[in-house]
Amino acid sequence: MKIAIIGSGHIGQTLAKKLKAAGHDVAVSNRRGAASLADFAAETGVRALDMPQVLQGAEAVILATPINAVEDLRDELSKLPAQTLLICTANYYPHRDGVVDEIEAGKTESVWLREQLGRDFVKTWNAIGARQLAFDGKAAGEAGRMAVALAGDNADDLARAARLVDETGFDAAVTGSLADSWRLQPGTPVFNLTLDAAQLRQAFADTAPDDRPLAPQRRDWVLARLAEYVGERASFDQFDADDAGKIAALNQEVFAVIK
Secondary structure (H helix, E strand, C coil): CCCCCCCHHHHHHHHHHHHHHHHCCCEEECCCCCHHHHHHHHHCCCECCCCCCCCCCCCEECCCCCHEEEEEEEEHHHCCCCCCEECCEEEEEEEEHCHHHHHCCCHHHHHHHHHHHHCCCCCCCCCCHHHHHHCCCCCCCCCCCEEEEEEECCHHHHHHHHHHHHCCCEEEEEEECHHHHHHHCCCCCCCCCCCCEEEEEHHHHCCCCHCCCHHHHHHHHHHHHHHHHHHHHHCCCCHHHHHHHHHHHHHHHHHHHHC
């Protein structure tokens, strides 16, 4: 498959490496331009391209960018053929993305994003830590294989995205629609935990509506504690191995603090 990845942070680079290793034709782009990705391209064999060249002929496009980048991408993404698989890995962090009033008022992040993009997409790889994505994948059928959640409204898109998730080393657990994907957002029981497919689906199903207004509070509480711990690196996708235990502990502790 010809895959375009927009964004070259931890998630974007990890997906590029894994999907290239799985045999896909992978091209990567970012805001800084192709020249900034020359070393990464030489190391991994992916193609580094500028926008909009990275989208040309792409069968799948993965947005591994903050949601505040959507406005700059909307025009180019609107030109994609309807059959192009669009995947988004982003979560809403108001301290990074700026405050979005509709999301703050309770609109599901993915529903808001779909309205901005004007087209459907699959949400996945958003509820797994960057280090887990990079190092905890296992072959299909191997004991202890983790699951990655997917949400979407198009069955064919979900099936194609699930195959890509499998190729990155994780069981694909389709959890529901984009409207229901608030259960995958930061501050929910599913977010950033090590679960197999059955456990993930159960945690998703068990996430009560009462959790919805609490999720942003939990997200901000965890981020505040992480800021105390690591200072300016406080974001869920920017931690090394020494930080992994702290992240897991905080994501558990928050449910006792905010309930």
